[in-house]
Amino acid sequence: MKRIAFTVLLLVLVLFSSSLSVLAEVSDVIGEHMEMIALTFDDGPHPGNTGRILDVLNKYGVRGTFFVLGCNALYYPAPLKRAIREGHEIENHSFDHKTMNKSPAELADEIERTAGIISSLSGRRSRYFRPPEGKCPPALSEALKTLGYEAVFWTIDSEDWRGKSPDRIVESVLGSVRGNDVILFHDYTCPNGNTVLALDKLIPELLRRGYRLVTVEELKNKTASLN
Numbered sequence: 671m672k673r674i675a676f677t678v679l680l681l682v683l684v685l686f687s688s689s690l691s692v693l694a695e696v697s698d699v700i701g702e703h704m705e706m707i708a709l710t711f712d713d714g715p716h717p718g719n720t721g722r723i724l725d726v727l728n729k730y731g732v733r734g735t736f737f738v739l740g741c742n743a744l745y746y747p748a749p750l751k752r753a754i755r756e757g758h759e760i761e762n763h764s765f766d767h768k769t770m771n772k773s774p775a776e777l778a779d780e781i782e783r784t785a786g787i788i789s790s791l792s793g794r795r796s797r798y799f800r801p802p803e804g805k806c807p808p809a810l811s812e813a814l815k816t817l818g819y820e821a822v823f824w825t826i827d828s829e830d831w832r833g834k835s836p837d838r839i840v841e842s843v844l845g846s847v848r849g850n851d852v853i854l855f856h857d858y859t860c861p862n863g864n865t866v867l868a869l870d871k872l873i874p875e876l877l878r879r880g881y882r883l884v885t886v887e888e889l890k891n892k893t894a895s896l897n
């Protein structure tokens with residue numbers, strides 16, 4: 671009888687210790703996957719580049735955030751509709767990129783005009799605004815506050831707009847990337863398609879490192895829930 675009790679005890683101990691190691695492994699995986707990164711694309715939509723970027727994002731099953739200009743959304747609604755249909759996030763980047771030397775009222779009108787174009791295509795009101803060139807003068811801050819927008823900048827500039835080669839874009843991003851980064855790319859100005867080629871190398875490596883590639887809204891919601 672004692673022998674049976676000892677065997678049962680031994681079995682419980684083995685099961686318990688193995689379940690602890692399984693739990694540790696699971697929490698490691700969860701810990702890794704809590705590290706999120708948002709890929710963002712400015713100035714589009716573009717009749718060619720936006721679709722090519724969507725192809726790469728979809729190839730790896732990840733979603734991005736497109737900060738669009740109202741004027742380009744009017745000219746090129748097709749790639750924007752596709753991005754919406756495929757589950758990417760569409761946010762506001764002003765009407766024509768010209769936000770300097772305008773009054774808060776003029777800026778609010780243009781931002782609202784862009785928001786109207788986005789919501790007519792997506793059925794969703796944009797919540798976030800990326801200030802053109804990362805500059806947010808007082809008049810723009812006032813307009814955003816009035817409209818209830820949150821300004822979203824970036825933590826890593828891929829510098830694709832400078833014409834960097836795909837390998838240099840990949841190297842510089844991987845050299846500094848960390849959890850919660852917001853990475854800036856461009857779908858309107860990406861010389862030689864280098865952004866597309868860089869993404870095709872960068873995304874699988876970020877995934878291999880255990881990052882989750884999410885939209886800006888998902889990243890913001892996670893950050894808010896931790897505060």
Ligand SMILES: [Zn+2]
Nearest residue numbers: 712713802803
């Ligand atoms: Zn821009």
